[in-house]
Amino acid sequence: MVKPITVYHLPRSRSLRVLWLLEELNLSYNVESIDFIPGKFGGKNYTKIHPLNKVPAIKDGDMVMFESIAIMQYVLDKYADGKLSPSIEDPEYGPYLQWLHYGESTLAPVIATLMYQRHFFAADKRSKDIETWAEAELIKVFSMLETQLSDHDYILKSGFSAADISVGYCLLLARLAKAHAQITDRIEDYWDTLTDRSAWLAISKI
Ligand SMILES: N[C@@H](CCC(=O)N[C@@H](CS)C(=O)NCC(=O)O)C(=O)O
Structure with a gap:
């Protein structure tokens, strides 16, 4: 660079x-x-x-x-010189790409819906039906993450990758959207692991 x-x-x-x-x-x-x-x-x-x-x-x-x-x-x-993402020959490459995009394409829109319903829209523009839909949807999309994390600390078995950054940001967004009821114990543990990393600690207050 x-x-x-x-x-x-x-x-x-x-x-x-x-x-x-x-x-x-x-x-x-x-x-x-x-x-x-x-x-x-x-x-x-x-x-x-x-x-x-x-x-x-x-x-x-x-x-x-x-x-x-x-x-x-x-x-x-x-x-990156090969750091933080598996190589294209690695069997984890496909799952890695899936989770890298899951953060923005699947998790973020559901959480953003809650954010709009709870923070951004004026009270008379909010819809209880949409909020209830987003809460139920968030349980579904988080359950995929919960399954993926069932026997390892990070999304990939091989350890921390950029997919954790993509998904991990959504866990901050979920907190900002007051989605605590949908954040399971395993996902909370995952958040603790992520936010213990020195790189996160260095940038989270910027
Ligand atoms: N898919 C885009 C989403 C970008 C986005 O919506 N960013 C939000 C902040 S997190 C924003 O700029 N919101 C202001 C707006 O939509 O006017 C990305 O991943 O960069």
């Missing part, structure tokens, strides 16, 4: 996935903090970086990109 990657970041947001990965890999980075202005997230200048004004985005040299999982894949392919 010639110059450190710039990470556009908002506290407690999906940009934590990117910072966590960079920290685990011991790569240097700059943090560009985005202001949360309701309705004008990040302001006009940030639209040039992310046309939808969402986080995260990164700048690596002249290259700008967004989508947290895609950014993770980019960093892993370009700078």
Whole structure:
């Protein structure tokens, strides 16, 4: 890496996935903090970086990109030297990719639904039916995770990988969405294991 990657970041947001990965890999980075202005997230200048004004985005040299999982894949392919993801020949490669994407494609939308119902929508726009649906759905999608974690500490038998970062961020999101009733004891233990890692401790307060 010639110059450190710039990470556009908002506290407690999906940009934590990117910072966590960079920290685990011991790569240097700059943090560009985005202001949360309701309705004008990040302001006009940030639209040039992310046309939808969402986080995260990164700048690596002249290259700008967004989508947290895609950014993770980019960093892993370009700078990780085989760390934190199994090789394509490894039998764990398929399950690894599945869980890497499960975090954003399956877990995050359900938890985000709860977040909107409980925090973001005005009281008169909330729907008890949607909230009840999301609670039931979260039990289902967490049960898959619970099964996967039944006989090892991390998602893969071989140990900590980027898939844990993808899924692990959703456990923070679930707490922010007040989904404690859906977080089982095993998932709580997994959260404790993840948040004990020095890389998480280094970035969680940024
Ligand atoms: N799939 C995208 C989701 C990005 C996203 O929705 N980020 C949230 C913060 S965690 C955001 O920017 N929300 C502001 C908005 O949607 O206006 C990713 O993984 O990067």
